[in-house]
Amino acid sequence: MNLTATELRLDSTFMNELEASFRGELVTPGDPTYDEHRKIWNGAISRTPALIARCAGVADVLAAVRFARKTEMTVAVRSGGHSFPGQSVCDEGMVIDLGLMKGVRVDPQARTARAQAGVLLGELDRETQAFGLAIPAGIVTHTGLAGLTLGGGIGWLMRKYGLTIDQLLSVDVVTADGEFVRASEDENADLFWGVRGGGGNFGIVTEFEFRLNPLGPTAFAGAVFWPMEESPKVLRFYREWIAEVPDELTTIVVHRKAPPLSVVPPELHGKPVVVVACCYAGPVEDGEKVLRPIRKFGTPVLDVCAPKPFVNHQAMFDPSFPRGWWYYFRSCDVAELTDGVIDTTVDHALRMKSPLTAFPIFHLGGAIGRVGEDETAFSGRGAGHTINVNATTSTSEGFDEEREWSRSLWSALKPYHQSVYVNFLMEEGEERVREAYGAQKYDRLKALKRKYDPDNFFRLNQNIPPD
């Protein structure tokens, strides 16, 4: 009984019941804000749900889940709306949208923070950095904290403080049968294990509690640019250099055409470059010292490394990933930047067409690898680098060609694939989800799914079917 939009409007019993108990906003096709609320970050995805339930709090989430149960509607759950493949919006079904739930409370004495599911990374940093504290998270401020955390969470502070889930203390969850539970190491510990990497498979997380760590608020951070033709040399030097750097330093290599930003000299705009972006999570003077060798390597065409507020550095990549452009990603982890990985990557990078395509290679290691592989559902703690081959255009024009380019680089890297980060998967099928977790962990996740969501009510995600 999957109701169409019209049927839903007509079915006054169910709708009246929901409306009577709902504090947030219920948006249906034809409402003036429908288009605004159905759209997600990736402009290549356009879907038309029958109902968008914009929850104002936990009571609304409970009501929305119970409504979806009664009407047997397909449910998509949305927090920040940054799912690459658009798994937070559906056709015909219902979107449970947590974007209004923006509460953040920092306890500077206890060094903990509570954040509701609709919080974006920049909003979280603003609150925690007011006390010189931080949670390791991603590299773009408008990404949703919820989806990022549930998949693991990699970013600028990961080598020092681990994944986002490594600082997670507890979660509040609305389960598939519309019940509210808390999960932590001491309470529903199996669920707590599963939400730390298992995505949205086990329920809707309405609130997260994190441990906080000291940071800045000033950090030595920025980026160094070279012409892309020099990338084979730059990356060979980079590989030796990162083998020795302390965990305070996280770096990300980006291949792209230089963007027309004010910090980039006009003569460089549109020129293919290789960029080493960096953030030092420790004393500024130490960061300056540690970064010296890479900044001196060869003849950089631009160096924007400097002491700066961490929140400014966090926003550095924002202009490269605005809402509404067309995006397609293929991702893999590799153990090392071998000559083969470097040469294959650069060979393809030199052939990217779009001036908007920018693909990162994250350097992992450090604190990530100090948590046991079985301690959380996240997999791939031993990986050396996560490569995210991102193809971007501003509209559909040129998108197919750029997407083919992304696929061809990803395929050419196949001999070096080690694992894949679940938050960087497109809709690639069950086998790829299984690969992301490894066979043993996947079976454990399946058993957990049978316990918490035996009907696969939450299936618009990197799905782990119960059977």
Ligand code: FAD
């Ligand atoms: P949404 O689209 O809202 O949701 C994504 C998935 O999570 C969906 O399946 C949804 O159903 C599920 N979900 C969302 N909220 C909940 C909830 N409260 N309870 C249960 N399930 C839920 N990842 C990193 O680790 N590091 C990065 O630096 C990073 N940078 C990124 C930059 C950009 C521009 C983008 C688009 C993505 C980036 N990612 C990064 C990937 C990101 O972690 C995932 O796309 C993540 O799913 C986004 O979370 P969201 O809440 O915005 O997504």
